[in-house]
Amino acid sequence: xxxxxxxxxxxxxxxxxxxxxxxxxxxxxxxxxxxxxxxxxxxxxxxxxxxxxxxxxxxxxxxxxxxxxxxxxxxxxxxxxxxxxxxxxxxxxxxxxxxxxxxxxxxxxxxxxxxxxxxxxxxxxxxxxxxxxxxxxxxxxxxxxxxxxxxxxxxxxxxxxxxxxxxxxxxxxxxxxxxxxxxxxxxxxxxxxxxxxxxxxxxxxxxxxxxxxxxxxxxxxxxxxxxxxxxxxxxxxxxxxxxxxxxxxxxxxxxxxxxxxxxxxxxxxxxxxxxxxxxxxxxxxxxxxxxxxxxxxxxxxxxxxxxxxxxxxxxxxxxxxxxxxxxxxxxxxxxxxxxxxxxxxxxxxxxxxxxxxxxxxxxxxxxxxxxxxxxxxxxxxxxxxxxxxxxxxxxxxxxxxxxxxxxxxxxxxxxxxxxxxxxxxxxxxxxxxxxxxxxxxxxxxxxxxxxxxxxxxxxxxxxxxxxxxxxxxxxxxxxxxxxxxxxxxxxxxxxxxxxxxxxxxxxxxxxxxxxxxxxxxxxxxxxxxxxxxxxxxxxxxxxxxxxxxxxxxxxxxxxxxxxxxxxxxxxxxxxxxxxxxxxxxxxxxxxxxxxxxxxxxxxxxxxxxxxxxxxxxxxxxxxxxxxxxxxxxxxxxxxxxxxxxxxxxxxxxxxxxxxxxxxxxxxxxxxxxxxxxxxxxxxxxxxxxxxxxxxxxxxxxxxxxxxxxx
Amino acid sequence: xxxxxxxxxxxxxxxxxxxxxxxxxxxxxxxxxxxxxxxxxxxxxxxxxxxxxxxxxxxxxxxxxxxxxxxxxxxxxxxxxxxxxxxxxxxxxxxxxxxxxxxxxxxxxxxxxxxxxxxxxxxxxxxxxxxxxxxxxxxxxxxxxxxxxxxxxxxxxxxxxxxxxxxxxxxxxxxxxxxxxxxxxxxxxxxxxxxxxxxxxxxxxxxxxxxxxxxxxxxxxxxxxxxxxxxxxxxxxxxxxxxxxxxxxxxxxxxxxxxxxx
Numbered sequence: 001x002x003x004x005x006x007x008x009x010x011x012x013x014x015x016x017x018x019x020x021x022x023x024x025x026x027x028x029x030x031x032x033x034x035x036x037x038x039x040x041x042x043x044x045x046x047x048x049x050x051x052x053x054x055x056x057x058x059x060x061x062x063x064x065x066x067x068x069x070x071x072x073x074x075x076x077x078x079x080x081x082x083x084x085x086x087x088x089x090x091x092x093x094x095x096x097x098x099x100x101x102x103x104x105x106x107x108x109x110x111x112x113x114x115x116x117x118x119x120x121x122x123x124x125x126x127x128x129x130x131x132x133x134x135x136x137x138x139x140x141x142x143x144x145x146x147x148x149x150x151x152x153x154x155x156x157x158x159x160x161x162x163x164x165x166x167x168x169x170x171x172x173x174x175x176x177x178x179x180x181x182x183x184x185x186x187x188x189x190x191x192x193x194x195x196x197x198x199x200x201x202x203x204x205x206x207x208x209x210x211x212x213x214x215x216x217x218x219x220x221x222x223x224x225x226x227x228x229x230x231x232x233x234x235x236x237x238x239x240x241x242x243x244x245x246x247x248x249x250x251x252x253x254x255x256x257x258x259x260x261x262x263x264x265x266x267x268x269x270x271x272x273x274x275x276x277x278x279x280x281x282x283x284x285x286x287x288x289x290x291x292x293x294x295x296x297x298x299x300x301x302x303x304x305x306x307x308x309x310x311x312x313x314x315x316x317x318x319x320x321x322x323x324x325x326x327x328x329x330x331x332x333x334x335x336x337x338x339x340x341x342x343x344x345x346x347x348x349x350x351x352x353x354x355x356x357x358x359x360x361x362x363x364x365x366x367x368x369x370x371x372x373x374x375x376x377x378x379x380x381x382x383x384x385x386x387x388x389x390x391x392x393x394x395x396x397x398x399x400x401x402x403x404x405x406x407x408x409x410x411x412x413x414x415x416x417x418x419x420x421x422x423x424x425x426x427x428x429x430x431x432x433x434x435x436x437x438x439x440x441x442x443x444x445x446x447x448x449x450x451x452x453x454x455x456x457x458x459x460x461x462x463x464x465x466x467x468x469x470x471x472x473x474x475x476x477x478x479x480x481x482x483x484x485x486x487x488x489x490x491x492x493x494x495x496x497x498x499x500x501x502x503x504x505x506x507x508x509x510x511x512x513x514x515x516x517x518x519x520x521x522x523x524x525x526x527x528x529x530x531x532x533x534x535x536x537x538x539x540x541x542x543x544x545x546x547x548x549x550x551x552x553x554x555x556x557x558x559x560x561x562x563x564x565x566x567x568x569x570x571x572x573x574x575x576x577x578x579x580x581x582x583x584x585x586x587x588x589x590x591x592x593x594x595x596x597x598x599x600x601x602x603x604x605x606x607x608x609x610x611x612x613x614x615x616x617x618x619x620x621x622x623x624x625x626x627x628x629x630x631x632x633x634x635x636x637x638x639x640x641x642x643x644x645x646x647x648x649x650x651x652x653x654x655x656x657x658x659x660x661x662x663x664x665x666x667x668x669x670x671x672x673x674x675x676x677x678x679x680x681x682x683x684x685x686x687x688x689x690x691x692x693x694x695x696x697x698x699x700x701x702x703x704x705x706x707x708x709x710x
Numbered sequence: 711x712x713x714x715x716x717x718x719x720x721x722x723x724x725x726x727x728x729x730x731x732x733x734x735x736x737x738x739x740x741x742x743x744x745x746x747x748x749x750x751x752x753x754x755x756x757x758x759x760x761x762x763x764x765x766x767x768x769x770x771x772x773x774x775x776x777x778x779x780x781x782x783x784x785x786x787x788x789x790x791x792x793x794x795x796x797x798x799x800x801x802x803x804x805x806x807x808x809x810x811x812x813x814x815x816x817x818x819x820x821x822x823x824x825x826x827x828x829x830x831x832x833x834x835x836x837x838x839x840x841x842x843x844x845x846x847x848x849x850x851x852x853x854x855x856x857x858x859x860x861x862x863x864x865x866x867x868x869x870x871x872x873x874x875x876x877x878x879x880x881x882x883x884x885x886x887x888x889x890x891x892x893x894x895x896x897x898x899x900x901x902x903x904x905x906x907x908x909x910x911x912x913x914x915x916x917x918x919x920x921x922x923x924x925x926x927x928x929x930x931x932x933x934x935x936x937x938x939x940x941x942x943x944x945x946x947x948x949x950x951x952x953x954x955x956x957x958x959x960x961x962x963x964x965x966x967x968x969x970x971x972x
Contacts (some may be wrong), residue, residue, distance in 0.1 A: 575951075577921065577944035580897065585923045585944025603942040616895045616944075621908055621917050625895045 034075075036166035041090065044434055051438035054080065058445060067126070070449055074121045077446035079657060081114055084439035094426035102416040109413075116403070117443065119396035122389075124292030124450060130344050133245030143248065144175040144223035145240060145307070150213045151231035152183040152206070156192055158352065159231040161595060163198055164647075164654045166229065170239045181217045183209075198645055204275040210303070211319040211326035218318055223310065230304035231353040233260065234654070238661035243307050246342050254312030254339035255331065255503020256583040258305045258348045259286035261664045264568035266353035267360045268466070271557045272686050279454050279671060281463050287454035289397075290343040292375035296389035299341040300397060301334075305349045312339045322377055323482070325370025332378060336385030347664035352568065355496060357558055358505045361470050368401035368471040369478045375399075402475055407461075407468035411547050414540040418519035421532075429535040435651050448674045455677040458550070458683045466554050469508035496563040502696050506558035513551040516544040549687045559697070567594035568656055571685045576600060578638070579625060580607070581616040588638065590617070593657055595650075598628070600638040609633055615640055617656050624652045711823070713830050714956065715849035718856065719865035719872070721836035724891040725855045727926060728949075729833045730757030733788040734935035735946075735953045742828045746779075746789040746819065748845050749835040750801055755792035757930060759784075767794015770804045774821040781824060787935075788831075791822065805840045815844040838872050846876040846884075851956060854888040856907065858900035858919070866910055878953040885955060886914055893919035 042050060058076055061069045088107065094100050097100070135142060147166045151159050159180070166178045179199035182189045182207045193200035201217050208215060214228065224249060229235055239418055243256045260282060265275035279287075293299045301308070303326070310585070311335050313319065320329035354360045380386060380394035416422040425432045448457045477484050503510075520541050526532040569592040578586040586607065588600035598615060607630060614625035626649050628640040645653065716729045730745060737743045746768060747754035756762060766772045768791050781789050796804065796834055807814055823830060831851070834842040846852060854869055856862040877883050888911050894900045908915050920946050929939035937946050 517777075575947065577895075577947070579921070579944070583922065583924050585921045585925075586941055587944045587947030614896060616921075618918075621915075623895050623919075624901070 003203075009296050030428040032197075034079055037079055038086050041087065044431060047431075051080070051434070055438070055441070056473065058442065062445065062449060070446075071125065073442075073446040073449055074125070077442040078118055078121065080442040081117065081439045084435045085114055086111065087435045088425075091377075092425045092427045092432070094423055096423075098420070099423050099426065102413075102420075103426070105409050106413050106416075106424050109409040112399075112402070112406045116396065117397060117447075119392055119399070120289075121446075121450070122295070123393050123396050124288050127288055128293065128294040128343075130246075130294060130342060132242040132344060132346065133249055135245050135248060137186050137243060139172055140246070141248070142172055142175060142287050143225055144177070145171060145225045145227055145244070146217075146221045146223040147176065147178045147227045147228050147229065148181055148214055148217055149179065150181040150183070150210050150217075151189070152210070152213075154231050156186075156188050159189070160192060160650070161654045161658065162229055162231055162234050163193070163196060164651045165234045165236075167196065167198065168237050168651065168655050168659050169235060169240050170237045175223075176240075177223060179217055179221065183213045183214045196651075199295040208321035209324075209326075211321040211330075215318040215321070218310070218313060224493070225307055227307045228304055228311055229349060230351065233304045233349045234658040235305070235349045236661050236663050237655070237659040239305075239348040240307070242346060242348055242661075243344055246344070247307060247309060247608075250340065251309075252338070252340050253309065253342055254334045255299070255301055255308045255341045255354070257290065257299055257341065257343050259290075259301055259345060260302060260305055261286075261347040261350050261667065263350040263354040263570055263664070264353050267355070267357040267560070268557050269353070270563065271357065271559050271561050272553065272690075274686070276405055278456055278459065279668065283668065284451060284455040284460070286345065286450065291345055293393050294343045296392035296393050297340050297387070298335065298390040299330040299331070299343040300394075301327040301341070304351075312337075315339070323370045323373040324366050327376065328371065328394075328397065329374050329378065332374065332380060335390050335394075335610065336383065338385060345668065348661075350658055350664055351678050355563055356560055357466075357502060361467060361505065364467050365471055365474050368404075369474045371398045371401045372475045372478040373503075376479060401471060402469045403464050404470075404472035404475055407464045408472060408512075411465065411468070411551070412515065414543040414547070414563045415515055415519045417536065417540045418523035418526075418544065419515075429533065429539055444676055448676045448679075452673050453668070453671040456674050456679040458679055461550055462553050462557075462683065463551050465509070466557060469512075483609055496560050499562045500560055501694070502558045502560055506555050509551050509554040509558070512553065513548060516547045516551065520544050530639070542690065549684050552687030552690045553683055555694060556686060559690070559693055567596045569594040569597075569599075572657070574617065574656075575616070578602070578607070579616060581612060582676035591637070593617075593653075595653060595657065597631070598640045598642065601636060601638070602638050603636075607633055607638060613640075615642070617652070618654065619656050619660075622652070626650055626653065711830060712850045713832055713845075713848050714853060715832045715834055715845045715852040716853050717834050717842060717846070717869070717883065718836050718854060719869040720861060723836070723855045723857050723862065724926075725836070725922075726751075726753045726756060726833050727930065728853075728855055728889065728891055728920070729831045730754055730788070731926070731936050731949055732953050732956075733831045735756070735937050735949055736829060736957075737787045738830075738937065739953065742826055743788050744823060744827045744830045745788050746823075746830050746832045747793040748815075748841045749833045750793055750796065750841070751793060751835065752793040754833045755790050756782045757935070758788055758790040759786045760790055760792050761931065762790060763795055764781075765795050767792045767796075768818065768822070769794045769796050769800070770807055771796065771800060777822040778824070782820070789824075805952050807921070808840050808844055812844070812847075815841075816848055819848070825946060834903060838868070842872075843876070846873070849884050850882075851896055852876075852884050852886045853956065855891050856888060857909075858890055858897075858903040859894050860899075860903070863903050866907070888915045890915065890919035892922035894922050898934075906951055916952060916955050918955065920952065921945050 054076060058073060062074050084222055088110065092103070093107070094103050147169070149159065149162055149166065163178065163180060169176060177199060178624070180189060180193045182200065182202045185202045190200050190202070201220060203213065203216050206212065218226070225244070227240065239258070243258060246256055247253050262280070266280055269280055290299055313330075315337050316330065316333035320326050320333060323329045334341065354363055374380075375398045380391045380398070386394070413424060416424050444457060523532065523537045523541050523544075527534045527537040572590055572593045574590045576588045576590040578588055580586065586602055588602040591599045598672040601621055609630050609632060611629060611630045613630065615628045616623050616625040626645060627643040629643065630638060631641050632639040716725045718725045728750065733743050733745045745754055745758055748768060750769075752767065755764070766776055768777070772794060777791060781791065784790070794935050819830075834845045852873060854873070873886055877886075888907070890904055890907065893904065904919060923943055923945035925940040925943055926936050926945055929936040933937060936943070937949070940946065
């Protein structure tokens with residue numbers, strides 16, 4: 001019944017049996033036809049005309065924005081790709097040993113990519129746009145909630161805003177209990193918690209890392225619901241009111257997850273200068289994959305910005321401690337025990353992104369290792385309690401992190417021919433094109449259509465490329481022995497005082513780049529001397545060039561750009577007022593604000609640098625003046641540095657900055673849909689800029705680099 | 711034509727200054743505004759370029775023709791009908807006229823207000839006085855002006871009772887707003903008073919308090935409306951916002967607040 005409410009599908013009541021029979025028949029016919037289409041071998045001309053025809057159909061289909069046409073594109077892409085793979089296995093496998101080895105490796109990568117594609121399409125075949133559900137009218141029916149803010153080694157500077165924001169959550173005060181779970185056992189945290197009036201827990205040992213930390217707190221608290229926020233995820237005031245409705249309504253619902261939103265640029269966004277203009281890595285997951293999971297009741301817990309039912313946690317023995325991705329593992333266990341989970345795609349918390357590329361990679365390596373651990377110790381394909389769609393959604397989530405090896409194979413495959421003279425495809429080059437091009441085109445078309453505004457074409461390959469070299473080993477090790485390795489904490493809120501190129505992190509990209517470049521040179525030389533067929537060379541050179549583009553963007557991402565501000569500035573257009581020392585007021589418009597400063601536009605020009613004044617912000621009907629000093633008055637923009645604030649003022653500022661319910665709602669509103677060609681140009685330009693930077697950097701600033709190494 | 715009356719339970723809340731400066735801002739926003747002083751203190755004119763000591767005024771003693779003639783001769787942005795300088799006996803006489811004839815003020819005003827006037831901003835004496843009562847009877851919008859201090863907070867019940875009595879039995883209820891004037895955000899007492907007043911008055915207390923700013927006084931001393939004297943001040947910005955708020959029809963306002971609220 002609830003699903004029907006969500007999907008708004010008219011229920012079919014008449015002649016249910018006949019309808020089912022017709023549907024089954026249609027399915028059988030479709031499967032038989034598609035199998036025939038996939039398996040029939042065709043000559044060059046027939047293959048080209050079939051692909052051309054399908055392409056024309058796809059062009060017509062893609063004009064409609066209807067969901068059905070998206071599904072059609074998916075089916076077409078899967079069919080064409082399967083056809084390619086069938087041909088690839090039956091007609092292109094070589095018998096020579098070196099060729100066969102490389103060809104098999106390539107085939108492995110291709111099969112992996114196909115599996116992920118099919119699973120992915122299945123997973124997001126019908127994303128659910130879940131709306132918040134109203135809470136009971138009577139406040140007495142609202143349940144009590146414990147808010148947990150686990151922390152280990154993050155500075156109080158980062159955590160205090162989260163604590164203050166949690167206190168302003170719109171929820172009956174006697175039913176809201178906030179706890180700082182400090183695994184770092186730090187005195188300043190305890191003092192701060194006492195000063196502002198929230199609970200403080202610490203432990204003697206840190207067994208079980210974050211999971212153990214939460215489990216220990218569970219044993220010391222008792223509210224029927226637990227909201228978890230990573231210590232740098234600052235909730236908006238409406239978080240509980242929006243998420244709790246579903247949990248109150250449905251008592252088998254174990255958890256509601258909301259998106260992780262980052263208001264500061266992640267290293268890729270900052271170093272490539274694509275912050276806010278291009279969707280980041282997480283947007284696909286929270287914009288599409290989690291809503292897709294919601295249809296199959298397979299929403300994962302993501303460790304933060306979620307509310308969990310205590311009864312469900314108790315039922316599965318608390319947060320899972322066996323793997324380093326305790327969150328997904330816990331959700332898996334809940335699903336095994338028949339609990340439901342839900343995803344509410346409304347950004348209700350804002351967090352800090354990791355500050356350096358190496359940190360970003362480290363964090364994802366942990367995710368990858370944890371997900372592979374789950375694959376080993378609690379494989380979703382087996383074991384009790386899961387529906388098949390749930391098994392497949394989990395499988396896709398876990399397999400995704402094995403992309404390292406396949407990605408490396410794609411990045412080096414053309415070298416087999418260009419450098420080693422091995423034939424990965426034992427076929428005529430023109431046949432390879434006739435089968436591979438439709439496969440690539442259809443995949444690109446369908447994927448671009450599905451991902452819409454949540455991911456740009458080719459950027460996914462970049463994200464995988466950046467990780468590939470780094471997750472290969474940890475994931476393979478985790479496959480062999482899931483008990484290796486420890487939980488590492490992602491550092492946030494740091495500064496990068498000078499811009500520099502992180503040679504160490506870029507090394508694999510540089511090596512791969514050099515190899516592909518050498519391959520292209522060798523191939524062209526071989527073609528010019530007539531030792532190789534030109535068409536084979538061109539195909540492989542084209543492929544290697546594509547690799548060069550993606551790798552150059554990965555290299556560009558390793559140019560760490562300066563990040564000197566202590567607190568991220570948030571664009572905030574609000575009327576504000578400045579009060580000067582002798583009582584005169586100046587009307588201003590706030591343009592951005594952070595926990596330590598503000599920029600304002602103002603018409604009056606008599607304010608001077610260094611002047612002490614008060615900035616009065618109004619939040620709804622409240623206003624509070626903050627003492628500040630003028631740092632600069634250039635170009636009609638007043639830049640203020642805020643003085644050290646009293647807890648009352650700091651809380652007010654946190655509310656103004658982070659807690660408004662609509663804070664992050666419009667963040668990605670002006671995003672356009674993906675256009676593959678434009679996206680290709682964008683990514684190429686990004687790569688080109690990276691290369692230029694690399695040349696300039698290696699010729700001019702050796703001093704900075706050597707300093708980084710010491 | 712809409713009558714906007716400015717009232718306060720105690721003196722010195724800046725009622726007159728607020729009325730005059732709002733008048734200028736409304737006139738500059740394109741409204742045809744008239745200022746009318748029904749306060750025997752006769753101070754509204756001093757903000758709008760009327761020389762002190764002028765006998766001509768709304769109070770009994772000047773003929774409608776004289777007043778109309780005087781209005782047409784005025785060059786300021788906001789034409790003003792002063793109360794008129796009166797001695798003690800005149801005032802007593804005028805009050806007894808009002809007491810005897812409840813329609814007198816209304817007739818008198820309609821006789822002299824030029825056609826085409828959109829808004830008439832009316833200043834009243836502080837506290838419960840005969841003049842105030844008669845002005846409130848005509849008013850479409852009533853603006854209570856308060857200071858963020860304990861004394862004003864203490865007089866809130868008096869004010870509430872007065873307004874309640876006025877609105878009782880009237881077919882078309884006036885819109886009642888309350889404004890916090892000379893707000894000092896840095897003072898804890900002022901902030902706490904605002905908080906308490908908001909609890910009492912709810913959304914009748916307009917969300918934008920007018921901050922205390924020395925330029926308001928300086929502008930008066932220079933015989934300039936503050937919107938001209940220092941247009942970029944926080945006080946003027948607040949007055950501008952207030953002027954928009956007062957004119958928002960109630961229905962729109964509710965829709966508006968539902969939309970922007972958090």
